[in-house]
Structure formats: structure tokens, C-alpha cells
Amino acid sequence: xxxxxxxxxxxxxxxxxxxxxxxxxxxxxxxxxxxxxxxxxxxxxxxxxxxxxxxxxxxxxxxxxxxxxxxxxxxxxxxxxxxxxxxxxxxxxxxxxxxxxxxxxxxxxxxxxxxxxxxxxxxxxxxxxxxxxxxxxxxxxxxxxxxxxxxxxxxxxxxxxxxxxxxxxxxxxxxxxxxxxxxxxxxxxxxxxxxxxxxxxxxxxxxxxxxxxxxxxxxxxxxxxxxxxxxxxxxxxxxxxxxxxxxxxxxxxxxxxxxxxxxxxxxxxxxxxxxxxxxxxxxxxxxxxxxxxxxxxxxxxxxxxxxxxxxxxxxxxxxxxxxxxxxxxxxxxxxxxxxxxxxxxxxxxxxxxxxxxxxxxxxxxxxxxxxxxxxxxxxxxxxxxxxxxxxxxxxxxxxxxxxxxxxxxxxxxxxxxxxxxxxxxxxxxxxxxxxxxxxxxxxxxxxxxxxxxxxxxxxxxxxxxxxxxxxxxxxxxxxxxxxxxxxxxxxxxxxxxxxxxxxxxxxxxxxxxxxxxxxxxxxxxxxxxxxxxxxxxxxxxxxxxxxxxxxxxxxxxxxxxxxxxxxxxxxxxxxxxxxxxxxxxxxxxxxxxxxxxxxxxxxxxxxxxxxxxxxxxxxxxxxxxxxxxxxxxxxxxxxxxxxxxxxxxxxxxxxxxxxxxxxxxxxxxxxxxxxxxxxxxxxxxxxxxxxxxxxxxxxxxxxxxxxxxxxxxxxxxxxxxxxxxxxxxxxxxxxxxxxxxxxxxxxxxxxxxxxxxxxxxxxxxxxxxxxxxxxxxxxxxxxxxxxxx
Amino acid sequence: xxxxxxxxxxxxxxxxxxxxxxxxxxxxxxxxxxxxxxxxxxxxxxxxxxxxxxxxxxxxxxxxxxxxxxxxxxxxxxxxxxxxxxxxxxxxxxxxxxxxxxxxxxxxxxxxxxxxxxxxxxxxxxxxxxxxxxxxxxxxxxxxxxxxxxxxxxxxxxxxxxxxxxxxxxx
Numbered sequence: 001x002x003x004x005x006x007x008x009x010x011x012x013x014x015x016x017x018x019x020x021x022x023x024x025x026x027x028x029x030x031x032x033x034x035x036x037x038x039x040x041x042x043x044x045x046x047x048x049x050x051x052x053x054x055x056x057x058x059x060x061x062x063x064x065x066x067x068x069x070x071x072x073x074x075x076x077x078x079x080x081x082x083x084x085x086x087x088x089x090x091x092x093x094x095x096x097x098x099x100x101x102x103x104x105x106x107x108x109x110x111x112x113x114x115x116x117x118x119x120x121x122x123x124x125x126x127x128x129x130x131x132x133x134x135x136x137x138x139x140x141x142x143x144x145x146x147x148x149x150x151x152x153x154x155x156x157x158x159x160x161x162x163x164x165x166x167x168x169x170x171x172x173x174x175x176x177x178x179x180x181x182x183x184x185x186x187x188x189x190x191x192x193x194x195x196x197x198x199x200x201x202x203x204x205x206x207x208x209x210x211x212x213x214x215x216x217x218x219x220x221x222x223x224x225x226x227x228x229x230x231x232x233x234x235x236x237x238x239x240x241x242x243x244x245x246x247x248x249x250x251x252x253x254x255x256x257x258x259x260x261x262x263x264x265x266x267x268x269x270x271x272x273x274x275x276x277x278x279x280x281x282x283x284x285x286x287x288x289x290x291x292x293x294x295x296x297x298x299x300x301x302x303x304x305x306x307x308x309x310x311x312x313x314x315x316x317x318x319x320x321x322x323x324x325x326x327x328x329x330x331x332x333x334x335x336x337x338x339x340x341x342x343x344x345x346x347x348x349x350x351x352x353x354x355x356x357x358x359x360x361x362x363x364x365x366x367x368x369x370x371x372x373x374x375x376x377x378x379x380x381x382x383x384x385x386x387x388x389x390x391x392x393x394x395x396x397x398x399x400x401x402x403x404x405x406x407x408x409x410x411x412x413x414x415x416x417x418x419x420x421x422x423x424x425x426x427x428x429x430x431x432x433x434x435x436x437x438x439x440x441x442x443x444x445x446x447x448x449x450x451x452x453x454x455x456x457x458x459x460x461x462x463x464x465x466x467x468x469x470x471x472x473x474x475x476x477x478x479x480x481x482x483x484x485x486x487x488x489x490x491x492x493x494x495x496x497x498x499x500x501x502x503x504x505x506x507x508x509x510x511x512x513x514x515x516x517x518x519x520x521x522x523x524x525x526x527x528x529x530x531x532x533x534x535x536x537x538x539x540x541x542x543x544x545x546x547x548x549x550x551x552x553x554x555x556x557x558x559x560x561x562x563x564x565x566x567x568x569x570x571x572x573x574x575x576x577x578x579x580x581x582x583x584x585x586x587x588x589x590x591x592x593x594x595x596x597x598x599x600x601x602x603x604x605x606x607x608x609x610x611x612x613x614x615x616x617x618x619x620x621x622x623x624x625x626x627x628x629x630x631x632x633x634x635x636x637x638x639x640x641x642x643x644x645x646x647x648x649x650x651x652x653x654x655x656x657x658x659x660x661x662x663x664x665x666x667x668x669x670x671x672x673x674x675x676x677x678x679x680x681x682x683x684x685x686x687x688x689x690x691x692x693x694x695x696x697x698x699x700x701x702x703x704x705x706x707x708x709x710x711x712x713x714x715x716x717x718x719x720x721x722x723x724x725x726x727x728x729x730x731x732x733x734x735x736x737x738x739x740x741x742x743x744x745x746x747x748x749x750x751x752x753x754x755x756x757x758x759x760x761x762x763x764x765x766x767x768x769x770x771x772x773x774x775x776x777x778x779x780x781x782x783x784x785x786x787x788x789x
Numbered sequence: 790x791x792x793x794x795x796x797x798x799x800x801x802x803x804x805x806x807x808x809x810x811x812x813x814x815x816x817x818x819x820x821x822x823x824x825x826x827x828x829x830x831x832x833x834x835x836x837x838x839x840x841x842x843x844x845x846x847x848x849x850x851x852x853x854x855x856x857x858x859x860x861x862x863x864x865x866x867x868x869x870x871x872x873x874x875x876x877x878x879x880x881x882x883x884x885x886x887x888x889x890x891x892x893x894x895x896x897x898x899x900x901x902x903x904x905x906x907x908x909x910x911x912x913x914x915x916x917x918x919x920x921x922x923x924x925x926x927x928x929x930x931x932x933x934x935x936x937x938x939x940x941x942x943x944x945x946x947x948x949x950x951x952x953x954x955x956x957x958x959x960x
Contacts, residue, residue, distance in 0.1 A: 017880055017881065017883075018880070018883070020888075021879070021880045021885060021888075022880075023888075024885055024888030024891055025866075025872065025876040025877075025879050025880055025885070025891065025895065026823070026863070026864070026866075026867055026872075026876070027821075027822070027823015027824070027862065027863035027864045027866075027892045028823065029823075029888045029889070031822075031825070031889065033816075033822075033825075033826070034816075034822035036820075116817075117813075117817075118806065118808070118809075118813075196923075197923065198887070198889075198923055199825070199827045199833060199835055199887070199889040199890050199921065199922070199923055200825070200827065200887070200889045201827070248887075248888065249887065250825070250827075250887045250888070250889030251886075251887040251889060251923050251924060253923065282829055283827065283828040283829050283830070283833075284829070504887055505885075505886035505887025505888065505889075505924050506886070507886065671883050672883070674883075675883050675886055675924070675925060675929060676886075677926075678925055678926030678927075678928045678929065679886065679922075679923065679924045679925055679926045680926070681926050682923075682925075682926035682927065683923075705828070705829065705830050705832075706828045706830050706832035706833055706921070707830050707832060711921050711923070713917075713918045713919075713920070713921060713927075714913075714914040714915075714917050714918050714920075714927040714930070714931070715914050715915065715918045717926055717927050717928075719910065719928060719931075720926060720928050
């Protein structure tokens with residue numbers, strides 16, 4: 001391993017303050033809405049008030065007469081341009097502006113371009129839409145009923161709301177282990193519809209230069225290169241004439257991966273008006289129309305022996321994909337990586353089936369720090385293990401320790417096809433238990449129970465597969481999931497690294513500089529990280545699914561090592577020795593056995609740009625590039641323990657402690673890693689206890705503002721207690737595994753398990769609000785996804 | 790309508806629509822884009838500025854309500870090339886990630902420290918409980934505020950950039 005150097009190392013890995021903070025703490029961040037272009041106009045979107053309705057007519061005349069309005073665009077306008085519909089990310093189509101029907105509340109109906117943002121909003125009020133309301137499909141469990149309204153009658157011959165059936169694992173083998181199991185536990189588990197809700201909403205400025213034909217987009221995107229290629233493929237715009245700039249991004253969490261109708265509308269608006277057009281959605285638009293997450297209705301079944309050996313797992317899932325199938329998954333995986341649902345356990349057989357259905361809700365489905373549906377998978381298995389522990393009368397920690405994959409089994413081939421790269425699971429769980437004082441907590445719980453107080457202890461153990469992914473079987477819309485990196489050392493020994501991925505707060509300007517620093521011995525302060533501009537960075541699919549460090553970080557490591565290899569040849573020429581006689585140490589090549597005869601990377605950089613006669617085959621300058629195609633995913637894991645207190649009179653939950661042990665391999669910058677874990681743990685509190693997007697029978701969105709869609713604040717979150725183990729990935733050049741989503745994946749189950757442990761109820765669906773906990777205590781938990789009984 | 794106020798110590802007079810929100814006045818008319826907009830409903834606090842020394846959510850204040858009053862934004866925290874201790878605290882304790890909630894958080898935390906120079910963890914959490922951060926889980930915002938409380942006396946060096954030397958290296 002070259003990943004971790006001695007503590008004396010002046011550059012490279014380790015806790016390091018962030019380079020990007022200097023601008024952020026001064027209020028000098030540069031977000032999309034901060035950008036003002038000369039002559040820029042402002043767009044606003046009229047959205048459907050109905051979940052399902054036929055559009056009889058749209059009258060835009062009054063809006064067009066508004067003195068400050070420059071253009072009003074409807075679906076009819078787009079039809080003439082062939083842009084009313086666009087391909088989705090999942091081999092479906094999405095409406096840019098509704099033409100025939102609206103299919104969810106908040107769907108885009110018309111676009112106004114005006115001189116300022118207030119006037120654009122005013123003009124929306126002047127548009128008259130005549131709707132014919134239709135019955136809506138709101139309950140996913142009724143979407144396939146024979147009498148269910150057909151949502152997608154735009155597709156010729158479609159007579160139902162069925163999207164796909166997909167399965168993984170071995171059905172027959174699973175049936176066989178279930179047949180001989182002593183114990184089988186079945187439980188319905190809902191992971192309700194939630195939304196990532198980054199603090200900055202989505203938006204874009206489109207600037208079409210009519211003279212040069214160049215289209216520049218300033219977009220809140222996590223994937224600038226993917227956006228550019230999709231515009232080229234879908235709209236027929238020449239790719240070299242499109243520049244996507246992703247400036248500072250105010251959080252993403254998956255919400256900013258896809259191309260939304262509003263983005264396309266700014267492009268149309270700029271073409272129509274000849275001016276730059278900005279559109280920033282408001283919070284309700286963000287919550288109602290952009291990529292939701294989860295909405296998985298799962299039935300889990302777990303089979304075990306009486307003494308607690310887990311034999312098999314079976315999950316049937318109904319996946320609510322909304323009105324258009326626009327979930328951003330690798331093509332071969334319509335349910336993402338959900339089939340990692342066997343989690344961290346060594347069992348004999350497993351099988352899952354997933355059925356996707358249309359409903360009258362917003363499309364989306366990858367979003368929210370989920371590693372392509374691993375969040376749902378981790379949740380269901382961790383709930384099932386707790387249900388089994390209850391059935392067996394075993395301690396849930398003991399049951400897990402008995403069934404976790406053992407260290408010597410790695411690389412471990414899971415029963416649904418995943419090859420876990422490395423891990424020491426029992427060590428992580430034991431560390432978490434030690435940090436928590438698990439035995440003492442159980443003793444305290446027993447004492448409190450005797451007094452009628454409700455205290456719960458919940459465990460979850462998760463394994464993620466991140467860093468998508470191997471090109472041979474992972475792509476988005478046919479684009480392989482490999483990423484490029486370019487590293488160049490300037491003549492004076494300073495360096496620039498250009499990367500394909502885009503930060504939304506992950507600290508790439510620091511972390512990626514640390515990778516180069518580690519590999520080349522150049523101080524972090526002397527390394528510029530260029531990202532978020534397709535004209536100035538190599539191609540790659542962007543930042544999501546915890547793939548920046550596993551994929552792009554590897555590309556940077558490989559590119560930087562190529563620089564080092566080239567530097568070796570140049571140094572050999574400078575020293576007039578054979579390259580074979582040189583050794584590398586902290587930023588310099590030296591002659592073996594004679595450390596004082598050396599050339600630093602700065603000296604080599606200058607020489608490589610100078611008149612030095614270079615060896616045959618060595619070009620001038622000091623640079624290197626790479627495209628990294630991951631041989632496998634990396635598999636971070638962790639053990640989480642939540643301690644909660646529940647008010648027996650109100651059902652209110654207080655998370656008293658949260659212990660999180662994460663193993664993401666070596667930590668490039670432990671401060672940044674811990675920060676990411678903190679944020680994910682707060683997500684877990686939110687999803688377990690507060691966040692849900694429910695709907696009433698008419699399809700009205702009941703979480704369409706922060707008044708109703710409740711996010712955790714500082715007072716709901718405890719002070720996090722973090723621990724770590726380090727198990728390097730054997731196939732990643734730096735051994736690192738990715739961590740951005742670990743805590744979001746792992747934490748909800750720990751909190752839910754803790755609450756249910758406190759109230760001694762086998763299951764109740766998230767979010768465990770006071771009302772839901774209270775009802776669960778009465779034996780009457782309700783469906784949290786619907787505002788109907 | 791004409792409005793006159795003091796923004797970050799400078800007198801400002803402008804002709805604005807009566808309905809113009811203070812957050813949009815600061816951002817769109819004065820170019821002070823450090824103050825952000827995040828929710829419309831006074832829930833998220835990315836728009837927090839000071840009005841007469843008190844933190845307010847500028848998405849819920851009409852520009853005209855600031856008539857004759859003093860507004861202070863994040864751009865005013867740094868004085869004479871010296872970061873305010875709360876800014877330095879956010880850097881030192883990694884109190885920010887995407888940076889979007891950060892200006893509002895710092896304005897709220899600065900106001901807390903001005904009336905309570907030695908706040909407890911619970912007091913800090915209460916002070917920022919009307920604001921949302923999606924990145925940090927709040928832990929490091931609390932630590933950043935404590936850092937500032939502990940370093941109020943020592944003024945930062947002029948042009949103080951974040952120190953980039955590693956403080957520790959974990960194996």
C-alpha cells in the first residue's frame with residue numbers, strides 16, 4: 001500500500017483544512033443563482049394543480065401581453081420543435097411540457113420568460129389552463145388493479161401501469177432453504193417516498209450565442225459531462241458546441257443528477273429570445289417535481305435455524321416510479337443495486353423480485369445518497385434481522401455476530417452476484433458495541449423498563465457497493481461509467497489536476513489535491529483542482545453513488561503515477577544514470593544508495609520544459625492522464641448503534657446517542673470523511689423520524705414545503721460518536737472505498753430498530769413520528785405514505 | 790417606492806417595488822450574493838442577516854421594512870482583512886461543506902456569541918434550531934461556534950487564509 005505515509009509526511013493524506021472554505025466563509029461562493037449575465041432574462045414554470053387531468057386548452061394571451069414578458073412557451077410550442085418529449089434515464093420518455101395530460105401535481109405545463117423574476121411569476125397567474133380532472137393512481141399497491149386508470153396512454157397500446165419485473169438470486173435454491181428452515185419470519189416494510197432537499201434548489205442559466213452557435217449552460221448539476229452528452233444525443237446539438245459549467249453547488253445528494261424539464265426550457269427560452277435565460281426553482285417546485293427517493297413497498301422473508309443461523313432471504317418489492325420511469329440506474333439494473341439486500345450476512349440462498357409501477361406522482365428514484373437503491377436494501381435486511389431476533393428471543397447483536405460474513409471469506413461472493421472486496425465485519429460491530437457500552441446499555445434498559453420508561457437500543461450493520469462502475473456491465477444511457485483525469489506539473493513545480501467529477505460540498509478541491517500531493521510530493525497549496533466545466537476537464541459521469549473517490553480518485557492516482565514514472569526518466573537523464581538506479585522518496589528521485597544525488601519534482605518539472613536532451617520516447621513537459629475503469633465496486637461497511645428514549649405518554653422519540661463505526665478504507669482527509677458521516681447520520685434521523693412525502697386521494701402532495709416536509713434540525717440530532725476501522729480495498733490504487741452515502745444508507749435502520757426495541761413492537765413504517773409511535777404502541781400503526789386510513 | 794437604509798455600514802437608497810423581499814434586494818439589487826435563498830417559508834435560514842443587530846430571515850422581510858434601519862450581511866463579517874472568529878471557527882472545525890447554509894449559520898452564531906460569549910452546546914443548538922444544514926449534521930457547526938467562543942480574544946491575523954499544513958495524519 002502506498003496510501004498511508006508516515007505521520008511526519010508534510011504533504012498528502014491526513015486532516016487538512018479545506019482550500020475551498022476561504023471563499024465560502026466570506027460569502028464569496030459562486031452558485032448558479034449568483035451568476036448574472038448581461039441582458040439575462042428570467043424564467044418561471046406554470047405547474048399542474050392536478051395529479052391527473054386532461055388538458056383541454058391553454059390560453060397564454062394575457063401572459064404574452066404582460067409588458068415585461070418576452071416569451072411564453074407551451075407544450076404546443078415544443079411539439080413544433082420536436083422537444084415536447086425527451087428520453088428518460090430509464091428507456092422511457094418524460095414530458096418537457098405537458099401536451100395531452102398532466103400526470104402528477106407539479107408537472108410542467110408552461111414556461112414564461114420575462115425581464116425579471118417577479119414579472120415572470122406574475123405572468124404565470126395570467127395563463128388560463130382548462131383541465132378535465134381524471135381519477136388518479138396514488139396508492140402504488142392499487143396501480144396494477146384491473147380498473148386502475150391508465151396513466152401512460154401516451155404510449156400506443158398501453159393498457160396498464162406496469163413498468164417492469166426484475167429478479168435476482170436463485171429462486172429454487174431459496175425455496176429449498178425456506179422449506180427446511182426452523183423459523184420463517186415475514187414482514188411488510190415500507191421505505192416511504194422522501195426527497196433529498198439540498199439547501200440550494202435546482203436551476204440553470206442557458207446562454208445560446210447565436211453568432212458562434214455555442215451553448216453555455218450554468219447548471220446545478222452533479223454530472224456536467226453526462227448532461228452535455230445527453231443534450232447532444234437527445235436534442236441533436238453538436239457536443240463540441242455545448243459547454244456545461246457546474247459552479248459551486250449547494251448540496252446535491254442525488255437530486256442534481258438528472259436533466260429536468262426546467263433545464264431544457266432555459267435552453268429553448270434562450271434560443272427563442274436570443275438572451276441568456278435563468279431559471280431557479282422555488283422550494284415547492286423542488287419538492288414536488290424533482291427526483292424523489294425510495295418509495296419501495298417491500299415484503300421481506302427471512303429463514304433461519306432455531307439456534308440463529310440465517311439460511312435465506314427473500315424480498316418482493318413494489319417500486320413506485322411515479323408518472324415517468326426516469327430513475328437514474330445503470331441500464332442493466334432497473335432496481336439499481338437493490339439485489340445487495342443480503343447485506344453483511346453469510347447465508348445460503350437469496351432471491352428478490354422487483355415490480356415497477358407508474359403512479360400519478362413525480363418521477364425520479366435514484367436520489368438521496370442511496371448508492372443506487374442500496375439504502376432500501378440495507379434497511380429491509382436490517383429490519384428483517386431484528387424481526388428474526390425478536391422471533392428467536394435472541395439479542396440482535398448476538399444474532400448479527402453469529403451471521404456476519406467472516407474476515408477470511410473475502411473476497412466474498414454474495415448469493416445475488418456481488419463480489420465484496422474486503423472487510424472485517426465482526427471487528428467493526430464489536431468496536432461499536434464497545435464504544436456504546438452495549439452491555440451496560442442493556443442493563444440500563446432493563447432497569448428503566450421495570451420503571452415503565454421506554455428506552456431502545458438499535459443496531460444496524462450495512463455493506464454498500466459504491467464506485468460504479470465496471471464498464472462491461474454498468475452504464476447510464478449507454479455511457480460507460482469510467483472517468484478521466486489529467487495531471488500537469490507546471491515548469492515551476494506547481495501542478496494542476498483536472499477531474500471529471502463535481503463537488504457539491506465534498507471538498508474535492510482539497511481531497512483531490514491531497515491525492516496528487518501524496519503521490520508527487522507537491523504541497524497541497526501548490527495544486528489547483530479544476531472541475532465542473534466540460535470545456536476544461538476530461539470526460540466522466542460525475543459525482544453520485546459515492547463514486548468520486550472510488551472512480552475519479554483512482555483516475556487521479558493512476559495519472560499522477562504516470563507523471564511520476566515520466567519524471568523518473570527525466571531525472572535519469574538529468575543525473576546521467578539509468579532509471580533502474582533511481583528510487584522515489586517524498587517528491588524526489590534519488591540514486592539508490594546515494595540519497596544526496598537527487599532531483600526534486602520541481603527540478604524535474606523545470607528540466608522537462610527546458611533544453612535538456614530527453615531520452616528516446618520521452619516527450620517534453622511533465623504530465624500524465626488516465627481513464628479509470630473500475631474492475632469492481634468498492635464495498636465500504638459499518639456498524640451503527642442508536643440509543644433512543646420514547647415518551648410513553650406522547651410517543652415522542654429522542655435520539656440520545658448515536659455510535660457510528662465506518663470502514664471506508666484509508667481516509668484521505670479524516671476531517672472531511674467524518675463530516676460526511678455526520679451529515680448522513682442526520683439524514684437517518686430525518687428519514688427514520690420526520691421526513692415523508694405523502695399524498696391524499698386526489699394526489700395532492702402533502703410535503704410540498706418545509707412547513708410540511710420536516711428536515712432534522714440541530715435539536716433533533718445528538719452529538720455523533722464516531723469510530724473507524726480500516727480495511728483497504730485490494731483493487732483500488734489507493735485502497736479507498738468511498739463514504740459519501742454510508743451513513744445515509746446505514747443509519748435509518750439503527751434508529752427504527754431502536755424505537756421498536758423501546759416500544760416492543762415488531763414493526764411500524766417510517767417516519768416514526770409521535771403519532772406513528774403512539775399508534776404502534778396501541779397496535780395500530782398506519783400507512784405513512786397516504787393520508788387515508 | 791424609495792427606500793433608504795444602511796447596509797454593512799454604507800447608506801443605500803433605492804427605488805423598489807413595495808413587495809420586494811429583502812433577500813432579493815440584497816442579492817439582485819446590491820449584488821450581495823453571500824446571503825442565500827432556500828425555502829420561501831422561513832424554515833431554512835439560509836437567508837439570515839442582521840436587522841438592527843438582530844438575526845432575521847430576509848426572505849420574510851420586505852425591503853421597505855428596513856427603511857432607516859441597519860442591515861448587516863455575511864460580507865461584513867471580515868473586517869480590515871481579518872476574519873471574524875466565527876468565520877475562522879467554521880474553517881478550523883469543518884463547520885461547512887457545500888457552504889450554502891453557512892452565511893446564515895454564521896450570522897446566527899455571531900449574534901449568539903454577542904449576547905452569550907460562552908454558550909453551551911445546548912444553547913448553540915437552540916440558537917441555530919430555526920436553520921437547516923443538510924451536510925454537516927450540525928456537529929461541526931456547534932464545534933465551530935465553541936471554537937469562536939474560545940478564540941474571541943485573540944484576533945485573527947490579517948489576510949488569514951486557512952492553514953493548510955496537516956495537523957495529524959491517521960494511519
